[in-house]
Amino acid sequence: MVNTLPALVIIVPLLAALVVAAAGFINKRACFPIAVGALSVSFLGAAALLVRVVNTGVAIEYRFAGWAAPMGIVYVIDHLSALVLVVITAVALVNLVSSKQTIDREFKDKEGAFLSLYVLFTAGLIGMTATGDAFNLYVLLEIASLSGYALIGLGKTRAPLATLNYLFLGTIGATFYLLGVGYLYIATGSLNMADLAAILPGMQNSGIVLFAFIIMLSGLFVKMALFPVHGWLPGAYSQSSSAAAGLIAPLTTKVTVYIMVRICLNLFSVDYTFHHLNAGDILVWVAIATIVFGSLSALAQTDYKKMLTYIIIAEVGYMVGGFFLGNRMGMSGAILHIVNDAVMTLCLFMAAGIFLWKTGTEERGDLKGLFGSMPFTMAGFVLAGLSIIGVPPTCGFFSKWYLVSGGIAAGQYAFVAALIFSSLINAVLFFRLFEISYFEPFADHHHGSDKSAGHGGAGAVIREAPMAMLVPFLFVSIMLLVLGIYSGRIVTNIIHFAIPAGVI
Amino acid sequence: MKLIGKLTIFLCGTLLIVFANKFPDFGDPHSPAATHLSPYFIEHTMADTSVPNIVTSVLADYRGYDTMFETTVILAAGLACFFLLRLPEEEEKEIYFRHVPTGVTIRIEECGAAPEDSEVFQRIDSQWVPCDIIIRSTSRLLIPFIQIFALYVVAHGHHSPGGGFQGGVVLGAAVILFAISHNLRTTVAKIGEKSAAIMSAAGVFIYAGTGALCLVLGESFLNYGALAPILGTDRVMARSHGILIVEIGVALAVMSVMIWIYYNLSSAGKQDEGL
Numbered sequence: 001m002v003n004t005l006p007a008l009v010i011i012v013p014l015l016a017a018l019v020v021a022a023a024g025f026i027n028k029r030a031c032f033p034i035a036v037g038a039l040s041v042s043f044l045g046a047a048a049l050l051v052r053v054v055n056t057g058v059a060i061e062y063r064f065a066g067w068a069a070p071m072g073i074v075y076v077i078d079h080l081s082a083l084v085l086v087v088i089t090a091v092a093l094v095n096l097v098s099s100k101q102t103i104d105r106e107f108k109d110k111e112g113a114f115l116s117l118y119v120l121f122t123a124g125l126i127g128m129t130a131t132g133d134a135f136n137l138y139v140l141l142e143i144a145s146l147s148g149y150a151l152i153g154l155g156k157t158r159a160p161l162a163t164l165n166y167l168f169l170g171t172i173g174a175t176f177y178l179l180g181v182g183y184l185y186i187a188t189g190s191l192n193m194a195d196l197a198a199i200l201p202g203m204q205n206s207g208i209v210l211f212a213f214i215i216m217l218s219g220l221f222v223k224m225a226l227f228p229v230h231g232w233l234p235g236a237y238s239q240s241s242s243a244a245a246g247l248i249a250p251l252t253t254k255v256t257v258y259i260m261v262r263i264c265l266n267l268f269s270v271d272y273t274f275h276h277l278n279a280g281d282i283l284v285w286v287a288i289a290t291i292v293f294g295s296l297s298a299l300a301q302t303d304y305k306k307m308l309t310y311i312i313i314a315e316v317g318y319m320v321g322g323f324f325l326g327n328r329m330g331m332s333g334a335i336l337h338i339v340n341d342a343v344m345t346l347c348l349f350m351a352a353g354i355f356l357w358k359t360g361t362e363e364r365g366d367l368k369g370l371f372g373s374m375p376f377t378m379a380g381f382v383l384a385g386l387s388i389i390g391v392p393p394t395c396g397f398f399s400k401w402y403l404v405s406g407g408i409a410a411g412q413y414a415f416v417a418a419l420i421f422s423s424l425i426n427a428v429l430f431f432r433l434f435e436i437s438y439f440e441p442f443a444d445h446h447h448g449s450d451k452s453a454g455h456g457g458a459g460a461v462i463r464e465a466p467m468a469m470l471v472p473f474l475f476v477s478i479m480l481l482v483l484g485i486y487s488g489r490i491v492t493n494i495i496h497f498a499i500p501a502g503v504i
Numbered sequence: 505m506k507l508i509g510k511l512t513i514f515l516c517g518t519l520l521i522v523f524a525n526k527f528p529d530f531g532d533p534h535s536p537a538a539t540h541l542s543p544y545f546i547e548h549t550m551a552d553t554s555v556p557n558i559v560t561s562v563l564a565d566y567r568g569y570d571t572m573f574e575t576t577v578i579l580a581a582g583l584a585c586f587f588l589l590r591l592p593e594e595e596e597k598e599i600y601f602r603h604v605p606t607g608v609t610i611r612i613e614e615c616g617a618a619p620e621d622s623e624v625f626q627r628i629d630s631q632w633v634p635c636d637i638i639i640r641s642t643s644r645l646l647i648p649f650i651q652i653f654a655l656y657v658v659a660h661g662h663h664s665p666g667g668g669f670q671g672g673v674v675l676g677a678a679v680i681l682f683a684i685s686h687n688l689r690t691t692v693a694k695i696g697e698k699s700a701a702i703m704s705a706a707g708v709f710i711y712a713g714t715g716a717l718c719l720v721l722g723e724s725f726l727n728y729g730a731l732a733p734i735l736g737t738d739r740v741m742a743r744s745h746g747i748l749i750v751e752i753g754v755a756l757a758v759m760s761v762m763i764w765i766y767y768n769l770s771s772a773g774k775q776d777e778g779l
Contacts, residue, residue: 007725014576015712021583022705025698064569066727070541073569113587116705120580127573139573143580150584160588186527189540211523 002052006062006075009045009085010126013038017119024112032103035115036096039122043089046126050082054493061132069132070195076132080335080498083490084129084258087342091250092122098350098472099243102357106241107154114151118247121147125255134181134267135191137259141177141223145170148252151244152236162235169222169232176219183212193267201269204276213268213277217260224256224316227290234297234309238362242353245305250345253312254338257319261335264323270500280324284412287321290314291418295425305352305362307429308345311388314422315341321415322403328503330406335495337399340387340483344396347384347476351377354465354473367437373463376470378437380477385430387480390423395483402491553743555662563667564747568726572711575668575754579708582761586701589768600628627689636685643685650678658755662744668751672707672758679759680766688771700764707757711750 016038023030053060059078066072077085096118107114124144131137149170153163185191187208188199203209225233237249264273274280294314301307319341322334352362354377359366371378387394400419407416464470483490528535545558545566555561563571599612604624654674661667683691715726723730728746729739737745 004719004724007719011712011716011719011725015709015716017576018579018705018709018712021579022702022709025701062724064725065565066724066729067566071544072566109592110587110590113583117580117583117587120576120583135567136570136573139570139577142577143573146577146580146584150580150587153584153588183523186535186537189536189538189542207523207526211519214519 002048003060003062005045005049005052006060006077006130007064009042009049009089010123010130012041012045013119013123013126017116017123020112020119021116022112024110024116028111031112031115032100035119036093038119039089039093039096042122042126043086043093046082046085046089049077050086050494053077053079053082057497070190070192073131073133073136074192074194075130076194077130078498079494080258080262081129083335083494083498084255084338085126087339088122088125088129088251088255091342091346092118092125092247094472094476095243095246095250095346095350098469099246099353100468101466102241102243102353106243110154114154114243117147117150118243121151121247125251128255129258132193133191134184134193134196138174138178138181141174144252144255145174148248151248152240155240155244157239158235159239159241162232162239166232166236169229173219173222173229176215176222178219180212180214180216180219183208183215187212193262196267197269200267200272204272209268210277213272213279216263217279220256220260220263221320224253224260224320225313226286226316226320227293227313230290230294230313230316233313234306237309237312238303238306242349242356246346246349246353249309249312249349250342253316254319254342254345257316257323257334257338260320261323261331261338265500270326270502274326280326283324284321284415287317287324288414288418290317291321291422295422298429299425302364303362304355304364304367304433305349307364308348308352311348311426311429312345315345318400318403318419318422321412321418322406325406325410325412325415326503327406327409328499329402329409331499331503332491332495333399333402333404333406335498336402336487336491339490340395340399340480340487343476343479343483344384344387347380347473347480348388350469350473350476351381351384354469357469358463358465364433364436367433368440370437373461374465375462376474377465380474382434383477383480385426385434387484389426389430393484394480395487396480398484398487552740553747554740555744555747557662557664559665560661560667560747564750565728565743568747568750569715571754572708572715572726572750575708575711575757578758578761579704582701582704582764585765585768589772591772591774601625602628639685643681647678647682650681651675654678654755658751659748661751662747668754669758671751672755673762675755675759676762676766679763683766683770688767692767695763697764697767700760700767703760704757704764707753707755707760710753710756714746714749714753 016034020031020034023034049060059076061069062075062077063069064073064075068074096115103111103114121144124140124142124147127140128137128144131140149163149167152166153160181191184196187203187206188196190196190199200209222229233253237245240248264270291314294310294312294317298307298310298314301310315337319334319337322330322337325331354374355367355370356362358374359370383394387396390396390400392398400423404416404419407413407419465473528537532538545562549555549558549561553561553565555565600609601612602609602625604626609628651674654671656671657666657674658668658671661671679691679695682694714728714731718727718730719725721730721733728743728749730742731746732739732742735742735745
């Protein structure tokens with residue numbers, strides 16, 4: 001049973017997506033339970049894998065169709081991929097559970113198609129994370145991208161245009177990656193990552209390999225929205241529906257960062273990336289530019305969700321910069337931040353979903369008085385805000401701590417300065433939101449589902465979000481604290497083993 | 505901004521050309537691509553899978569897992585088109601019918617009873633197209649042969665170029681030809697959107713389900729050898745048969761998705777009736 005887990009983690013969601021797609025035309029009520037069930041199974045499988053990998057310390061290999069590595073396709077679950085798998089499945093599951101009502105309301109007759117695409121997207125990300133084959137990664141990237149475009153495409157009025165932009169840039173990114181895989185195949189004749197890693201050290205001076213490295217990374221940078229190829233992200237994420245944004249915004253960029261880490265560490269090797277090419281210095285500067293740009297742009301937004309999208313861009317800069325510092329501290333921080341940022345972003349987008357559900361807008365000004373009417377939601381929101389700023393003991397503090405220490409150890413003081421600058425900007429952003437929602441008088445106009453709200457005087461009447469939304473949201477915000485408290489253990493037990501021993 | 509764009513394109517193009525110069529010669533027998541894995545496939549395919557067409561065996565067996573997801577990509581495209589384009593049912597205020605023998609067009613208001621399934625009355629709406637007898641008859645003549653050829657392509661993938669994707673596209677094209685030469689309403693009456701959608705999912709399900717069956721039988725996912733007891737053959741022939749089963753699944757999925765996408769694109773999501 002345990003040996004088939006790497007397959008089950010992805011096959012169960014895949015089969016469920018097919019069943020849900022058909023069930024959407026037969027019995028709409030069956031769709032939601034099937035989707036939740038499949039993602040739960042997947043989550044439990046991923047958790048079991050993580051436990052097993054941590055306990056045994058050995059990577060689990062799964063051979064599809066029974067063929068050994070270079071001939072067939074294998075999945076390799078090691079510390080890094082098991083950790084990211086747990087994050088992906090957990091985020092997808094929690095977001096799905098919390099958005100039942102929004103899905104019912106927004107996609108009445110198309111619920112089956114939405115849920116099917118939702119589960120397919122998750123399956124794509126799971127596969128991208130678990131795979132040990134460079135081409136298989138591209139196929140799953142296609143699945144995740146295509147279903148992602150569809151999920152984002154049906155949102156607010158400008159969503160189709162924003163999605164079209166995303167589609168063009170995303171396709172360019174994916175094609176660049178594929179081109180890189182093609183170049184590698186020409187140079188080596190292999191597609192398996194472990195096999196490639198064994199061949200490549202012998203051909204470090206090959207121009208084809210160099211170009212493959214450049215173009216694969218460029219493609220991934222487009223996909224993760226690194227400055228200056230970030231243009232698609234703010235529109236695509238801010239225009240989408242809450243249910244889709246809550247899935248895609250926390251996961252897409254993070255999984256792409258994970259792939260970058262995987263390619264640099266396990267495919268091209270640390271030696272090639274950091275010593276032979278010395279790619280670190282330039283890319284840290286790109287990351288610094290991303291952080292500064294993302295933070296400053298976030299400051300300029302009045303739309304709450306749009307502000308979040310620029311914060312995501314800045315956070316991508318954290319992870320890319322931290323990773324390319326090239327030391328153990330920086331890499332640990334980057335990988336820990338993949339986990340933390342996924343949870344933080346999920347929390348913030350869930351909050352955005354609740355605000356939209358209750359107030360009907362995403363304008364900053366319309367948060368007025370929400371502390372009075374929704375104390376529990378706002379408590380969770382404050383936690384998320386503090387975590388993004390990086391206040392202990394929330395998880396955001398710890399990954400930032402590792403990143404800053406890594407920056408100092410590497411002598412990249414500009415990166416440290418950018419991190420602190422971005423934290424200060426985040427503090428400004430979130431305390432402004434807290435101020436609006438805590439101190440400003442209760443707004444009179446309410447055009448959400450709850451028409452009677454807003455006439456309770458000084459906001460003394462508690463009108464919380466529906467339980468189905470509130471409970472998962474509070475769970476996620478408490479997870480921010482839990483992750484923060486246990487971040488030391490995550491680093492020593494999991495991330496420590498994910499980074500090759502040669503990195504100091 | 506435009507200048508930056510052009511410069512970027514120029515730079516990328518130059519890099520591509522410069523690095524393409526370093527490639528091994530086309531068809532070079534000593535290039536890594538020809539010496540690393542290819543010899544294994546060329547030497548072992550027949551013994552491993554009993555499929556003479558090496559491409560088919562690599563596609564559907566050695567790397568069958570990739571192909572399963574390629575099929576899923578096609579399903580995702582169908583789902584995406586449906587999800588983004590399909591419109592909910594609109595209340596129709598009035599319906600137009602044409603009395604074919606006389607050419608008189610009549611309008612029926614809300615409460616009026618519409619003539620149903622009548623030979624002499626023809627419904628006229630935005631999807632109605634005048635039928636040309638020559639085109640209609642020619643297509644009717646062609647479609648069965650196209651379909652038989654498609655089935656041949658599917659079934660003969662083991663020995664010649666072909667397989668599920670190609671056969672499925674040809675099958676889908678036959679139905680689309682019918683829709684073009686007649687009209688959408690007639691086609692939807694024959695293959696409804698619901699059946700197209702369910703068949704799309706079912707096609708991929710045949711593929712993934714075959715894999716899952718191997719898993720249930722105690723072997724790794726998509727290891728068709730596990731099907732040997734069910735198919736009543738040895739493990740090598742079971743692989744060959746397994747490939748045929750998944751090719752049929754691929755063909756079903758591709759055909760139905762083509763039809764489904766055509767329905768949604770050609771009617772801008774309206775189709776005949778709403779969801």
